[in-house]
Amino acid sequence: MHSLVTPNAWVVLRLPSDSFKLLQIVPNTIVSLGKYGTFSSNLIIERPYNLTYELLDRRAGQKDSDLRIVPASEIHADTIAEEDAASNPKEAEDKVVIGGDGVEFELLAENGEVIIRSNRETIDDSARQTLTMEEIEVLKREGTGAGKDLIAKLMLSHTGIDQKTTFSLAKYKLLKTKKYLKRFTVLPLDVPLLTHWMMTEKDANKILEMRNEAVSLIGSWSNVHFSESLPDTEGGRWLVVDETGGLLVAAMAERMGILHPSSDFNWEGKPEGPHREEAPPATSNTITLVHNNAQPNLSLLKYFLYDPTTTSPPCPTHPLNNHLHALSWLQLLKPSEDTTYSSQIETLSPEELSQMKSAKRGTYYRKLRRWTRTTHIVNSTLNGGFDGLAVASSMDPSSILRHMLPLLRGGASIAIYSPTIEPLVTLADMYSTSRRTAFIQAPPASFAELDDEDRGVEWQGDEDFPLNPTLVLNASVQSARIREWQVLPGRTHPMMTGKGGAEGYLFTGFRVLPAKGRVEARGKFGRKKRGDDKVGAVVKGEMVGEEGVKTSNTEMAQDTTEVKSEDLEMAGL
Amino acid sequence: MTSHSSPFLHPGAIAKTDRLSIVHLKRDLQTPTILKDHDEDDEGYSEGKVVNTRFGSFPHTTLIGLPWGAQVRASKVDTGSRGRRGQKQEKKQPQEKKRKRDDADSTEHPNKRRDSENGDVAISTPVEGKEEKEAETASSGFIHLLPPTPENWTSSLPHRTQVVYTPDYSYILHRIRARPGSSIIEAGAGSGSFTHASARAVFHGYPREADVNGTSKEEKLGKVWSFEFHEQRHQKLEEEIKEHGLDGVVQITHRDVCEDGFLVEDQSPKADAIFLDLPAPWLALPHLTRSSPPNASLGTSEAGTPAANGKAEASTTPFLSALNPTKPVHLCTFSPCIEQVQRTISAMRKLGWVDIEMVELSQKRFEVRRERIGIDNGAQRGLQTTPASVDEALARLIEVEGTFKTFHETGEKVEGKKDKGNPNNREKILESLVERKVYKEGNLVHRCEPEIKTHTSYLVFAVLPQEWSAEDEEKARVKWVVKIRTEEGQEGGEVIGISRRQLKKAARQAQKDKAIAVTATANAEAAEKGTEETLEGGKEDKIEVE
Known part of the structure; x- marks a missing residue:
């Protein structure tokens, strides 16, 4: 399961923009990734999942791209380089680097050298890119290196690049990468x-x-x-x-x-024709x-x-x-009002069957199968025990x-x-606890008159106790x-x-x-207390259970008395 | 015992002897118990093994054989005199007789005091070969008997370390694709909550004695390879796993994986999924590689990584990966501190893990209750006598004003209509429930439970794709011949993965390009147009199928 991309399997292609494409990978077709380009589906069939590919530049005269697997080291190259740089700082090691996303702080070394530029001087203007739309379009069409060249050029021709802070630079690069990098990852669906x-x-x-x-x-x-x-x-x-x-x-x-x-299920060996053995409905590990x-x-x-x-x-x-x-x-x-369930298919003798036309016989078998299956499912479901x-x-x-x-x-x-x-x-x-208590204390008449056996099944609820x-x-x-x-x-x-x-x-x-x-419950009492009237504002269930009890029919379910005080105060149940 | 199944995976219909069951007292108060039909530890109860709860005592004999979910009344058990008995009884008589409780004969002694109950019970100084006493119903309370699940086990297990709670382990197992038949590594088993949950997730059948060594079979069955470096915790967990019948599904090893890796008796777990709940996951990661790692990649920047260790291993024996070589491996690490996350992710990047994602999960449980506001409800304890509306407040003020006036003018004290009785005695509460139906009154509201877990840990997810060499790619290219369409050619298959709008746009653009480009001979142009149209038609068909 999910080791190699099987032909005709549904896969997910994740694009640099973090959008997903769900595709059934049919052999000998062309997969289009919109503006990123197209490639042959055979290039990803029977290849591992979770690999990232790069669309190579089209050769002259060709409409589709070849693919190259991008190794993980290349995916993380930038971050690793950044980390290495950070772990070998050349100046002012004891300075804390504070980075937010919108606001950045200017950090000065002891000699007054700027370690990290603040965003004080940055100009919020998209017009600092000197490449024009047309030039970008040309680069997109003719650019090489799966968009990497374009991104590099974009960064170089940005007039404010040297004024950007490390953070905004990284953000800018990420933004452009998402837009122009021609990469995708194949994921199992x-x-x-x-x-x-x-x-x-x-x-x-x-x-x-x-x-x-x-x-x-x-x-x-x-x-x-x-x-x-x-x-x-x-x-x-x-x-x-x-x-x-x-x-x-x-x-x-x-x-x-x-x-x-x-996974050994094979598309090529798919049996033709409608005739197939239908497995009998399973009796366990099932979903109804x-x-x-x-x-x-x-x-x-x-x-x-x-x-x-x-x-x-x-x-x-x-x-x-x-x-x-x-x-x-x-x-x-x-079930009796359902046509499939209620119209039993009569079993025909082999002689009768042999006299039928093949199409009719097919219909008969189909109907019989359907009826048998439905009856089985309905009856086994009604038996309960889920x-x-x-x-x-x-x-x-x-x-x-x-x-x-x-x-x-x-x-x-x-x-x-x-x-x-x-x-x-x-x-x-x-x-809720109070509703359950009320139900136990005074069951509705419609419920009380049912037999013990039927109660669970037959009682359909009433207004107070749905x-x-x-x-x-x-x-x-x-x-x-x-x-x-x-x-x-x-x-x-x-x-x-x-x-x-x-x-x-x-x-x-x-x-x-x-x-x-009747289930009665008083909790387990360590001490006994006297005098109902003296009991303060907080009444413990146990006390209620012990005192003020006349006969057994005022006994409450134990957890009710327990939780009673909580119920009114906090506990929802 | 031939029937070696776990109550977690196959609870069956009824509670059976020697199997774990959960005694449910109330929400968040559950006691796990292994049901015994006789008292092995000989704790001196005349009824045999007994569970003692705040709601009464429950001899195991009253629980065995009951259907799951059954409500059980407490029994009268003498808990007082057993403390005086001798320390150890020499012989234990296994008790064959199973006693099913008879619900019908629940003798009601509602007003009996506990001290009088003690009197009822026969003096229970244990004697050799004692007959266990028939349990008698008490009115102290009841419990519900539930089958064990990883969820109620998690909320009732004996804590040894920080527990991985249900929302976390559910989400983790979902994300790392732990499914029936998977092989999962769990390092840092701790209290075992994740162990039980992952056993349920990967379970795909119990191994039979015959095919213990049949590796292919075993792989299909699913297995949890659990590691714990704390000796006592490891022992305790091993006992639990055995008691819970999960020993065919879970294999626990006592080891520090950061030092010694994940191979068990020189066998690879061939893991599809990994969960690391360790203080320093970055030390364990170098043992989770596809091939022997070049130690340079780690040694340079990560001080303290066991690069040297890995090297030593590689030099002695051929490298054996702990991972499944034919599948992408999903990993999750569980660390409470952000610094741990940063170091872990840094190590992951260097070791070739991709799709690295970090999330934290917050769970909330809600209390649902009725909120009754208003002067009329003032009788109920815990409720403020605040008016429900301005009208009610006004009416109250007028009333008070009137009383005040009367008092000043006539000196008469108006009889307070207040009920002097405690409004919270049992009868009043019952009356309010049954007669007034207070459970239907007031506004139905919900709020977050008072204590919430605001932070459990950060979850880092990552994937290590299967290795794919240049030769593999070469072979695949021979098997699946790539046809690349040329500008002129008409071969090549259907285009998939493009929407109708995009298609039309592309076609229009192509036409435009051609119109500009083609200023050549008229018949050549006509031919070109023809092909373009047929192509477009083909695409349209494809779309309609979708």
């Missing part, structure tokens, strides 16, 4: 990079502005990992609600080892996706060569074929949980992502965000600008199984 690309260059809204931080957190908190059944232990199955075009499914599949087709529309939107999975919508899939042996089980909300909640739930959806999370919670086994991890915090705050409030507050433990909301830094000799600081937009939040919790019957 995987979930972190796809997320980054969607966030920065494509439509961030399509993936609900789900950053890499959020993607990784969802994975951890829904405890998704490779988990195939063992002889004596069942493996893992995960439930997903994904409205990010398949990004969440891809992220989970990557963690489960079922996203990237095995519940989707809103008749068909799931998994458009981003095409970059990983999985496309369930076509009849000629790009990779017939893709592991997602039998590890991804998709069903609609209709199939989950009202190990985790991951959600990235714009739907009301409580409506999702109402139907998903009964399908989760005890101890299952729940992770719900939302670009904004409000839906998650509302959800967390449904599991969800059964005893089914989720440790409901909490969090977020994580990275801050990028520039690390250069003497110029280390956080990036000046970044991307705004939604922050991205995560609700986490565990599905639990409340004990049957």
Whole structure:
């Protein structure tokens, strides 16, 4: 996986301007990098990933460039030289170098010699470049050295170059490098990079502005990992609600080892024709996706060569074929109203089949396969026992949980992502300590009249308790965000600008199984106290538990009394 | 034991004997426990092994066999008399009988004092071959029994060093591409939180006895190569890994990697990903190269780098790289100080690492609560009796003014309608919850939790691409023949990676150039135009496919 660029693989080309290009590298084609030039795709096929190439100057009469691999030493040459210079200072070693980005300080040595120029005399004028637009254009077209000559000329013909401070000089060079240097880096397309690309260059809204931080957190908190059944232990199955075009499914599949087709998968040996053996749906290490529309939107999975919508899939042996089980909300909640599920295909005898025309027989088999698959997926999903739930959806999370919670086994991890915090705050409030206490103390009549057995599954909530507050433990909301830094000799600081937009939040919790019957709890008491009325403003749960108790039916759940004071004061849960 | 699986990776449906489980008391208060059906250490409880919490005591026998996530009531356990027993009992009787707790017979003794409970319990001076007592339900509280995950392990593990927390390790493992089947080096295992998380990330099956030496198989299974230079921490972690059933996935070596590198018994871990949580990562980096490093590159500027050491190694044995030779290797270092970052990155640049990026990660957890403001809510403790609105403030002022007036004019003291009773006693709170539904009142607000981790460490990411020699390139060029389009020729394939707008612009520009250039014979021009059009048509087709 991801050692050499395989023919027809999707790769990412990173340009000097830090923009990305997603391309499927088809053999014998020409890759165009816009103003940087064009080159033959065969020049990067079966070459390692993460290499940086330079577009060489076109030979006379040729339209495309040849490539040269830029060694890492060359990439870092400038910085290393700068560092070496800094570590062997010729004058005034004890001076501190202070460097900011906009403001620079004038540092004088003891003899009054200027060590670092300040930006006092710099003239904020772009017109100090003596090369004209036309001259630059000519240089761009005819220049050599993959833009390096042009950059050098630009720097030389800048009238104020000697007045520039070290910092502004470095900045100027970086600016021009990004604009003119003809280099690119080939990167493998995987979930972190796809997320980054969607966030920065494509439509961030399509993936609900789900950053890499959020993607990784969802994975951890829904405890998704490779988990195939063992002889004596069942493996893992995960439930997903994904409205990010398949990004969440891809992220989970990557963690489960079922996203990237095995590297020995060969394009050339792709079997022709529709006839192929369909692997039976896997029973463990699976993702069960519940989707809103008749068909799931998994458009981003095409970059990983999985496309369930076509009849000629790009990779017939893709592991997602039998590890991804998709069903609609209709199939989950009202299977009888779903046409595919409810119209059983009659099994035909071999004689009947042999009398059919081949096209008709094909249709029959296709329908039968579809029906078998759907029935299997719907029935196994309804059986429940899932190990985790991951959600990235714009739907009301409580409506999702109402139907998903009964399908989760005890101890299952729940992770719900939302670009904004409000839906998650509302959800967390449904599991607040005070609400749970009220529920335990006085369960709603509609709940109380159900049998113990059915309660978990059947009760659909009411106005006061939209969800059964005893089914989720440790409901909490969090977020994580990275801050990028520039690390250069003497110029280390956080990036000046970044991307705004939604922050991205995560609700986490565990599905639990409340004990049957009344649970009472008073905490463990070291001392006993008398006199309810004398108790001061801060009332400890234990005291409440011990005193002022008439009968057992006023006993509170232990953590309720414990947290009660905190709850009113601070603790959200 | 044939079934050698880890509760982290395969928790199964129920809690089993000898497997780790998490006793969840409340948020941020969880106790990891290995369930035992008999008391090996013989701590003197008549119920066998017992977990003692602030919410009561829980004999293991009441936990074993329960489904994960189950809520468990505390049991009455005599914790007082066991201190008086003899130090060591000679024989331990393994207890075969498993007792499943019976929820139905939860005898309720709600008002019993603890001292009276003590009276209930049989005198538990341990006797040889004692029968473990059947646990009896107490009303002191309950816990939830959870399967272990790297997340709840991280929040409950015994701290030995600074812990790598969930947001950090999640992001790191995501960025360094630790996936099922990867081989990952972790240096500076510390308390083991990252060890557990990375084991989950790379796990791709347990090694079977047969193919321990089958290198190709092992590579596919995924492995954590963990290094720890602190002897006690290493021992403790090794025990934990064994207890957690992860010893097939994690291999721990006691070593200072800065001195001795990453080869384990002269075998290369063939790492795809590396995580360095070391005080001086730049000293470990020279051991993470593709080929024997020319020591000159390091020796000159970096004082104190073990360049000499590397040289000595190279001279004795042929160089063996600790990295996977056929993949780009992703690295992350975890350092709290910016100076460490600068030195690390400087060393990385010299050693050929590319895509060097430094980030810091900040995590916030939020408290969600109801904020009730208003005079009517004043009865609740902890709430200020501030008016909710100007109207309420005004009404209050008028009321006060009226009372004042009455008092001055008539000398009558207006009866305060204040409820003298403590508003926070149990009944009142319950009443407010059940009758008034205060859980629905007020504004729903959220705020950051009171204590936040403002800085954990700086994360430096870098990639070391696979080596690619001139010969490799030569071979690839023979296999994949490069066709370069010439100005005149029409061969060459489709152009990819260009947008429709750019294409049109390019075509227009080309046409313009030609119009200027071509002032030659008329028929030559016509021929040229024809080719141009066909070319453009081809491009258009391509775009529509996209």
